[in-house]
Amino acid sequence: MAVFVAKQSLLLPLLLAVGFFAVAVSAGNFYESFDITWGDGRANIFDNGQLLTCTLDKISGSGFISKKEYLFGKIDMKLKLVAGNSAGTVAAYYLSSKGTTWDEIDFEFLGNLTGQPYTIHTNVYTGGKGDREMQFHLWFDPTADFHTYTIHWNPVNIIFLVDGVPIRVFKNNEKLGVLYPKNQPMKIYSSLWEADEWATQGGRVKIDWNNAPFKASYKNFNDQSSCSRRSNSTWVTCDPNNNSWMWTSLNAAEYGKMKWVQDEFMIYNYCTDFKRFPHGLPKEC
Template sequence: MSRLASALLALATVAAVAVAVRPTVDVTATVAFGEGYTPLFGFDNILRSADDRTVSLLLDRSTGSGFISSAMYEHGFFSASIKLPSDYTAGVVVAFYTSNGDVFPKTHDELDFEFLGNIRGKPWRMQTNMYGNGSVSRGREERYVLPFDPTTEFHRYSILWARDAVVFYVDDVPVRNLRRARAGRDFPAKPMSLYATVWDASNWATSGGRYRVNYQYGPFVASFTDLALAGCRAPSPTEEGCADALAASDPAVMTLAKQQAMRQFRERNMVYSYCYDTRRYPVPFPECDLVESERTRFKDSGHRLSLRRRRVGHRPARPGAANKADM
């Protein structure tokens, strides 16, 4: 065998080995609570199922509760099917998020799902947010009314944190896509833990604190199942190549169908956007794609306008006419 042939064979062997050992990310795999998480606070208010696959967090007069992932991650796909408390839930907040605030208090990163309770007859609202490198003065909140009742059955909520993008999913439909190239320094860049909590946010969660938690309707129970931690653990030399595998995983690939589904969800359900909140941010953020036809649906406070109901004997309101904002 010639030297050239031997060299080519050696290179092919190295490439084959590299492909063989390249890590994969199984975003469908779930773990038992004890395999990936540990209680954080309110220990008596954390109830685990017999098979350790479902955990319920309670908020009562004594305390809220929460759990945290046992490891920190540099990137990952974090998911849970969640069922929210029902009936009167004003002031109650259920959160599913990543953060490193305990490790980097002044330069922390964070990716949030926050579910904001409400008075009876009003829907839960879902809020997403992103902070990077301590950008707490530049909140990127978006708020949505969910197109289903999140209290009657479980629905899946997922956070993809890849090197170049963050994508929030609801029942496998992307609802928000933030690109690193446009967010710049505000993009999360340090290892984070995953958290789930339920707590009393009476001072702000419902109508700016107008409606507070009423413990006569408690305890408030949020249940979590199908817990997924498809992440790149930090620090771990064995995770080399994990970020590449994550970037090639299905949640990271934004097909045309996914983009269309995301656009439809946002058009129908988004009721607040920081991109249209010119009171807080006169200069739009670099990642904001401001569309004039969309801008007309939002007030300068960033809250969406509602159409007035047509009443007999009155001229119908023109499209886009202002009414009370969805809060």
């Protein structure tokens, strides 16, 4: 990605707002990087920490959370989604802070009937407010193999990528009065759960429990380009001179790839929903 021309001195006030951050060094091992938080045995780690699976049945779904929290990062995860009739299921993979005015960066994968396309649901929350949904189909079958889903979050922009192809950018538009997530550390969360009241075709297609248990798989987690901590007392400085990811945005070729995705595969964009915003679209649009 092209280096965004910015004063690197701007980074220090952003980091000092919440403390000092360490360059993450662990990657790939789920035992080291995550805690399984719910599901009563329905989420499990295999292959010496290299593979994690979440399952969903009629009794419960399952999920996990990162041991570290992050303030900016380029974070990759390979996922293989629920195969077959996945209608009514949601695999969520997102960053979130805590509190009533939380920040959040969302990937959610909405299942569908066998042979029908998955929907990727993306959203950005700032100060506890979201309503910034963009939804896409994919140019491949996300249940047949693992694919990489990336959240690239820095002081300039948030970039959502699939297999390295950008599908969405949320820019820092504080100059327009739009809140931007830059002060609240976030943890990584993921879960597989049942949401058939809304997930598939607006809730018209319900989950078929005859297909349970449903399973989503994860591998190749990578947070090496990030600023993170494991506890409130272990911050050290992220050096902006050594972290080009901290100041990057898309170049012209990458904008071209994103335009292709949005022209061919976007199915909803809040920035074009005039019925939803009759008094004017959000400022960032």
